[in-house]
Amino acid sequence: MAFTAQAVGSYLEEIDMSSELNQLLDGAIATSKQWAEKGWPMTFGRYEVNSVIEARALADTVNTRIEANAYWEDVAEVGEETAEHGEVAKKALAEGNAMKAKQHIFSAFFEERKINDAAPTWGPVFAAVDK
Template sequence: MIDDMIRLIEAATGASERWHELGWPATFGPRGVEVSSLAEAEALQRNAVYREEAVNYWRQARLIGADTARSGRQAIEALKAGRLDTACDALYLCQYLEKPFEGHRAMTWEPVFEAFRTSLLSRIS
């Protein structure tokens, strides 16, 4: 059970580290122009009104993705050491940090946190 959870966390960690590359549909500016990654945002014409908004959004996705990946690795180490409470805290932080991107299909960490809560925490209750 713990090995399965570790694999799930590893997959989420890899995904969140690449949020800014893989992206998801996100719209910017008054006309709702879709810009789905940091590379797309940076490729926009410098005079595009929504360019800075899109670049800042995807840079934030990169930063939060790195933060959640770091916390995900902490959860893995805690699981390996048998510290379920520490793993729970790390995964809670991941899904909390992800919340600004919920409406944009990041949805990487919330399912992991819920799987952890239902499968592993039920064993210690």
């Protein structure tokens, strides 16, 4: 069987894409796991509570404490769920199952949009496979 330059080039592009996608997945997985700890600007009542750490540190007398903690705990849970989808996607890619990988990347993207419509973590990963 002879290899054409086009076939070799296509194969090399696939390898580069797979490597690039794995890097994107690694970054998104790590970032997702840190959403709640790193946080972002959020206000609960008259209190700015920008992470799960800040929410846990609120005094018991703060009336928005329960709401802030519930929000940031939800963010932590969604972060873990999206990271898990990312891990499954990586495994699927390694096994050559691109469809399964894409489905889990979409699931992570969809989950992130529940807490951040712009999906800055999983949006770029989804865009890379949605071609």
